[in-house]
Amino acid sequence: MNELVLEVKFVSMKKWLLIGVALGFLGLFIVIPLLAVFSEALKKGIQLYFAAFNDADALSAIKLTLVTAAISVPINTVFGIVAAWAIAKFDFRGKNILITLIDIPFAVSPVIAGLVFVLLFGSQGLFGSFLAALDLKIVFAVPGIVLATIFVTFPFVVRELIPMMQEQGTEEEQAAMTLGANGWQMFFRVTLPNIKWGLLYGVILCIARAMGEFGAVSVVSGHIRGLTNTIPLHVEILYNEYNFQAAFAMASLLTMLALVTLGLKSLVEWKTKKYVNGG
Amino acid sequence: MGISLKEVTKEFGTFRAVDNITLDIPTGDFTALLGPSGSGKTTLLRLIAGLEKIDAGTILLNGSDFSAKTVRERKVGFVFQHYALFKHMNIFDNIAFGLKVRPRKQRPSKKEITEKVMELLKLVQLEHTASRYPSQLSGGQRQRIALARALAIEPEVLLLDEPFGALDAKVRQELRHWLREIHQKLNITTLFVTHDQEEALEMADTIVVMNHGRVEQIGPPEEVYQNPANAFVYSFLGRVNELRGAALRGYLGNTIPNGDEVGYIRPHEIGLNRTLKGSSVPAEVSHVTKVGSTVRIDLKRLDLGHIFEAEMSTEKYRELGPVQKGDILYADLNHIVIFNGKNNTTQPVLENKTLRAAYL
Numbered sequence: 017m018n019e020l021v022l023e024v025k026f027v028s029m030k031k032w033l034l035i036g037v038a039l040g041f042l043g044l045f046i047v048i049p050l051l052a053v054f055s056e057a058l059k060k061g062i063q064l065y066f067a068a069f070n071d072a073d074a075l076s077a078i079k080l081t082l083v084t085a086a087i088s089v090p091i092n093t094v095f096g097i098v099a100a101w102a103i104a105k106f107d108f109r110g111k112n113i114l115i116t117l118i119d120i121p122f123a124v125s126p127v128i129a130g131l132v133f134v135l136l137f138g139s140q141g142l143f144g145s146f147l148a149a150l151d152l153k154i155v156f157a158v159p160g161i162v163l164a165t166i167f168v169t170f171p172f173v174v175r176e177l178i179p180m181m182q183e184q185g186t187e188e189e190q191a192a193m194t195l196g197a198n199g200w201q202m203f204f205r206v207t208l209p210n211i212k213w214g215l216l217y218g219v220i221l222c223i224a225r226a227m228g229e230f231g232a233v234s235v236v237s238g239h240i241r242g243l244t245n246t247i248p249l250h251v252e253i254l255y256n257e258y259n260f261q262a263a264f265a266m267a268s269l270l271t272m273l274a275l276v277t278l279g280l281k282s283l284v285e286w287k288t289k290k291y292v293n294g295g
Numbered sequence: 296m297g298i299s300l301k302e303v304t305k306e307f308g309t310f311r312a313v314d315n316i317t318l319d320i321p322t323g324d325f326t327a328l329l330g331p332s333g334s335g336k337t338t339l340l341r342l343i344a345g346l347e348k349i350d351a352g353t354i355l356l357n358g359s360d361f362s363a364k365t366v367r368e369r370k371v372g373f374v375f376q377h378y379a380l381f382k383h384m385n386i387f388d389n390i391a392f393g394l395k396v397r398p399r400k401q402r403p404s405k406k407e408i409t410e411k412v413m414e415l416l417k418l419v420q421l422e423h424t425a426s427r428y429p430s431q432l433s434g435g436q437r438q439r440i441a442l443a444r445a446l447a448i449e450p451e452v453l454l455l456d457e458p459f460g461a462l463d464a465k466v467r468q469e470l471r472h473w474l475r476e477i478h479q480k481l482n483i484t485t486l487f488v489t490h491d492q493e494e495a496l497e498m499a500d501t502i503v504v505m506n507h508g509r510v511e512q513i514g515p516p517e518e519v520y521q522n523p524a525n526a527f528v529y530s531f532l533g534r535v536n537e538l539r540g541a542a543l544r545g546y547l548g549n550t551i552p553n554g555d556e557v558g559y560i561r562p563h564e565i566g567l568n569r570t571l572k573g574s575s576v577p578a579e580v581s582h583v584t585k586v587g588s589t590v591r592i593d594l595k596r597l598d599l600g601h602i603f604e605a606e607m608s609t610e611k612y613r614e615l616g617p618v619q620k621g622d623i624l625y626a627d628l629n630h631i632v633i634f635n636g637k638n639n640t641t642q643p644v645l646e647n648k649t650l651r652a653a654y655l
Contacts, residue, residue, distance in 0.1 A: 188379050190346055190366075191379040191381070193366040194366055194367075195445075196397060197367065198396070205396070
């Protein structure tokens with residue numbers, strides 16, 4: 017009897033020890049730094065905090081970040097659906113190679129991703145002279161930033177959709193076809209509603225990464241203030257200039273974006289669960 | 296002519312799923328495609344629907360060539376084993392789908408669609424479910440809705456792929472009767488796939504028995520059951536005891552055995568007696584099972600040692616008196632049907648129904 021009580025006590029001790037360790041770790045490495053961002057940003061008062069955004073370079077960095085996300089996310093959404101569809105619903109040669117290729121942006125360091133674009137489109141690059149002849153600028157300009165962002169964020173939507181589409185199979189689509197639906201009707205009335213929550217989840221993650229990407233964008237951007245600076249790059253510049261308060265203010269923007277993303281993500285997760293469980 | 300297949304073949308890689316099938320199904324017929332899994336019955340159904348492309352041959356529906364037509368052009372009603380209802384739509388929208396996706400010119404008005412859907416819901420006796428979602432219905436209800444959805448487009452042919460395969464025994468029984476009634480009411484040419492011989496025998500006007508991508512026999516249920524064309528059909532339809540080699544000695548008549556003969560006898564065709572009668576063989580009872588109104592007795596032949604099963608009604612069993620494990624009974628195997636086992640598609644070599652062969 018006593019042994020049993022002891023054992024129960026030991027089990028509950030273990031439980032709390034584990035929870036304590038996990039929470040402590042989270043607090044030390046995630047919560048404290050997050051709080052630090054906001055406390056540094058607000059150190060010199062709320063007025064200076066907002067003043068940090070009232071700066072032409074800061075505004076242009078915010079604008080460029082939004083534009084980049086606005087271009088790369090829809091592109092990755094459309095191609096993500098296409099690729100996921102092909103992989104989940106058809107059997108073809110080289111399917112495994114395609115799946116591996118999709119994962120490359122996750123596996124490769126973003127710096128290398130950026131370098132690839134410099135090597136391809138830079139003035140010394142493969143298409144350099146060709147682009148120069150047409151007077152097109154990709155590297156150290158907005159198109160380069162968009163390209164690098166697309167590359168880095170490509171897997172998010174596809175990866176989210178493949179398992180979902182595989183699990184759903186093709187029976188509902190076949191049923192739609194036997195009932196006389198054409199390809200578009202089948203997609204918009206049957207396929208899309210079935211994947212909408214997974215798609216939204218992928219898109220949210222994609223947006224977060226598109227806005228926060230530093231490595232790849234840093235390589236191709238050239239850091240031209242007011243022209244090719246995104247929020248993460250602007251944070252770095254401000255920081256290097258010892259303008260800590262402004263750097264943290266900009267950083268707090270990205271942090272808030274992350275928090276909003278997490279909130280949306282859990283909302284969508286909850287919705288997805290409800291949808292899946294509800295049949 | 297309802298559905299007409301001419302030399303239809305379908306291969307998946309090197310596997311020939313449907314092998315040169317020629318088949319005619321008259322208008323208004325209720326036909327079962329019966330066969331074990333892998334016999335090509337579902338593939339054949341999907342070929343008719345256009346969900347798979349044929350490799351060779353032609354498919355005619357009501358006289359016109361459908362071989363090259365797409366799924367949407369064929370306008371066949373298709374019911375899937377796992378219902379394939381649209382889970383994000385309510386029941387009303389599920390049934391209305393086929394009407395709503397029509398090109399604008401052929402699309403009925405909203406009022407007409409509503410009327411049609413309610414009429415179909417009435418037909419499948421599920422009017423109260425219109426605003427529910429598929430997940431809120433039972434398996435049997437979902438399959439009824441799937442049928443209503445298929446009927447909404449007024450198909451000329453109705454194809455059902457193992458429609459009751461995912462349902463429990465009781466619901467399956469109810470739906471069988473119900474589907475027959477619907478067929479009688481609408482008289483649509485109907486083709487359904489099943490691996491359940493009882494289902495095929497009970498429901499169909501015509502049974503097409505398939506094996507290895509080929510048709511083994513076509514005919515009304517009684518004919519297929521009473522006069523199986525070959526050993527496969529005999530063994531697939533109903534319970535059988537299979538006898539080979541020495542067990543057939545004495546039943547082969549004048550034919551010279553070549554070792555490939557195989558004999559079949561249905562459990563209910565075996566007569567059991569307490570005393571030796573004519574050519575009966577002695578056997579020891581190893582197990583007695585009572586299933587509803589029938590009694591199944593497992594026996595072991597004393598002379599050859601192989602095990603077989605006999606079946607009788609409870610009345611007959613009462614006449615025989617209580618049987619216990621270890622009892623010795625005499626089994627009359629004269630109804631044995633013998634096929635040449637080398638080629639399963641040959642006619643029976645010998646029917647022993649009239650033969651009075653002496654046992655050894």
